Amino acid sequence: MTATLTLTSVTLPSAPVGAPNPLPAVAAMPQAPYEASTVGLPDAIAENIRYGQVTSILPYLLQDQYTRERTDAPMRLAVLENDLMRAEFALDLGGRLVRLLDKATGRDLVYRNEVFQPANLGLRNAWFSGGVEWNIGMRGHWPLTCAPLYAAAITAPDGEPVLRMWEYERVRGLIVQMDATLDSTVAALHVHVRVRNPHADETGMYWWTNIAVAQTDGSRVFAPATHAYQTQYDGTLAQVDVASPDVSRPAEAQAAADWFYALDDSQTPWIAALEPDGSGLGHVSSPRLAGRKLFVWGDTTGGRHWQHWLGGATGSYFEIQGGLATTQYEHLRMPGRATWEWTETFLPLQVAGVSSADWPSAVEAVGAEIGRAADATDASRLEAVADLEPGEVLNVGSPWGALEATLAERYGAAFESLPGVRFDPSAGDDAAYWRDLLHSDSRFADGADRADGADRADADADGADASADGADRAGDADVATPPASYVAGARWERLLAEAPASWLTHYHRAVMAHARGDLTGATAHYEASLRSHRSAWALRGLGLVEMASGDPDAGVAHLSDALTLAADLAPIALELGDALLAAGRAEEASRLVASLPAELRERGRFRVLAVRSALASGDRAEAGRMLEDEFDVPDIREGELSMSELWRQAFPDRPVPARYDFSMT
Structure with a gap:
């Protein structure tokens, strides 16, 4: 049976993510509840932990407007199906693989959540559990976990369908392309991942594939390692023996913990989760995806509480994961114009006699079965289609990949994309301001070509920059409406500096300075914006700068004024309340x-x-x-x-x- 690729939907009790918080995330990026110590770690791991830390989630807006009130709502899916397997991908939710059905046994190989409930575990706040999540760019659940990806249907030379998903990650400036297909002869799902740094400069790179698996009392996890780097929610990161005590049984974990397996570089990376009858899921990849991990929630009130919040009556789960580095605290150095790629394969397994076997013999048996099963698969179809242009478009993502390419071209900078993706510059009404700015015919002639980097906007930061009647020189931007989107990076700042100065150009420059910790620059531009037009947005930003600078009374005053101008905006009211308590x-x-x-x-x-x-x-x-x-x-x-x-x-x-x-x- 030739596989099919179709669009459908499934109706679930759902709490909508809601509109983004319109206030830019100028504060430090939310971090995981613990930090890794580098004491006693190998030099390479310690160096990767110190490298590439991200301090701001800008230009993304937070997704924190959801509730815990669920009503039935559809989840749009792209479905790959043949007579062996069914794979369902949520195109509007980061391309999450929400279901992987083994038709021979009728088993769902990954944890299939029966509800959609966001909770505050992601880099933009909203995150949901279940299935297989793809995480790129920086430590944490990636910014697009609750956002749409581009998707297209591609027909391979052998006539089989391939689902392509792609997007541009804005913090690191990376393009990700994921091609998924079902094996034609055995039960297996293949996913080929390509990550491209289209810019000339090096950037930090991070990838972890997080695979949720339903947990039973007898679940057991295997990986080809004798030791792991274990973290708990206390800041430690220490090497432990995974066999003594045996850490392979998630239901027996007393508290939440991660085990990052110390794999042998000479072996094919794999991890597996099996039930007492020997059935389960195997995950195997090409060598670049060299890391493997087990995460458990643990038998604590809090661990159980979180799982109930995320899945309701769906039940408990744990995660097996695959990543580029040994641990999730690490970022790798990705050179400019580099492309990294690998293939991941998801397999149903049946391995007899390993439920109670000792660790070495069980790992040997599971590894042999994974090797046999993987050898029977053929993922070469994905290599054949990797460079093909997208076919029928199934879903549209953001315009930012196209806008970044236009911005780079404007300033003669590199932006070398992948042949298999294309970005729609007209997608998303939230980017209209930036499209207009990029396509200005004038090139802002009075400032565009200044070799010394001076610009009128900086000069106007020290004085009034509006015309005598207070008109906004940037156009008809409504000062009462919060800007719909934000940008980050030196080239965007240059574009704003060269634009006719206005309340909005100053405000955006203030936000960028604020997010990178330049409080002096942020203050100058917030104040210049306010001299042009009084806005809740600049008042709020200035208030937060003053709070961070140790002047809580001034901060309260400006946040109070901001709330007066935007009385219906709950996030400002909440920030004002926090400021009052701090004062x-x-x-x-x-x-x-x-x-x-x-x-x-x-x-x-x-x-x-x-x-x-x-x-x-x-x-x-x-x-x-x-x-x-x-x-x-x-x-x-x-x-x-x-x-x-x-x-x-x-x-x-x-x-x-x-x-x-x-x-x-």
Whole structure:
């Protein structure tokens, strides 16, 4: 049977991700709840951990507007299917492989989540569990985990269909292309990944394929290693023996932990998850994808709590993973114009007698079966189509790959794309301002060709830059509406510097300076923007700069003014409340919460603000009363223990209720 590639949808109880938070993420990028120590690690791993750290998620906007209220909603899928397997990809959700069905046994090989519930585990906040996630660029769940990818149908020379997905990752400036196909003769899914650095400069590179697997009491994980680098939620990273004690049984893990296997470079990288009857999933790859990992949530209240939040009644899961480096704390140096590629194969396995076998003999048996199964597959089809242009377009992603290419061309810089992808410059209304700026016919002649780098915008940062009647020289940008999107990087800054100065050009330059930690530059441009037009956005930015600079009262004043201009924008109200508490003005924070509409007061983060304000005012009884009402904070961060800490402050002699316990140690 020749495989088919079709579009369909599945209806799930879903909590929509919602519109992005319109306020740019100028604060430090959210990090995992623990940091790796490099003490005692091999030099190469330690160096990779120190290299390429990312401090800002700009130009992406945060996705933090979801709730925990679920209604039935469709999830769009691209489906590869033959008589052996069925693979379902969520095109609007980072290309996630949400289902992989082995038709011979009727088993789902990956954890198939029965709900769609975002939670705060991603680099942009929103993340969901289940299936196979592709992560590129920097440590963490990648920025496009809840965003659409481009997708197209390609017909290989042998007549079989290939699903191509691709996008441009904006922080690292990388192009990723993923081609997926089902094997024609045996049960196997092949995915060929290509990552291209289209620029001349080196960048940091990161990739991990995260594979969720349903957990039972007898689940066991195997990899060809005797040792691993283990992390727990306490900041340690130490080499341990994986056989003594045996760490291969996820259900027996007492707490959340990662095991990054120390694989033998001479062996083909693989990992497998099997059930007591010997059935399960194998993941094998070409050598470039050299890392393997096991993640477990652990048998703690917090671990169970997180899994229930993410999957409801779907059940428990663990993850087996494959990456470019040994650990997920590492970024690799990817040269300019380099292309890295590898193939991953997902296989159903049946290996008898390994459930209770000792580690060495079990690994040998599983490895032999994976080798036999992998040898029976043929992924050469993906090599044959790798350079083919996309065929029928199934889904449209963002315009940023096209806009970055145009920007590079404008300044005579390199942007060498992949032959198998194309980006639509007209996609996405949120990029309209930048398209217009890029295609200005004037080339901003009064500033474009200045060799010394001077520009009128910098000069105007020290004085008024609007015309006498206050008109905005950038056009008709509505100062009452938050900018729809943001950019980052030296060439975008140059484009803004060369543009006619306006409240908006100054504001965007302020945001870029702010995100990279240049508070002096940010202040100058926020103030110049405000001299041109008074906006909530520049006031908010200036307030945050003042808070970071140690002037909380000035910060509160500007955030208050920002809220006056954007009274219906909840994120500003929340930032103002945090600023009031930081300034020691708890009673004002309480009054702020009380002044908000009822709908806002009932949101989890505002209820937390009310509790914090009561505690800071010394009213422990009122804080306790609010906590006893029991409420959820939909976007509580992985590793965030704010709810249990507030409970302990209000009730030092009472145990933390399970609802508030997210501890994974």
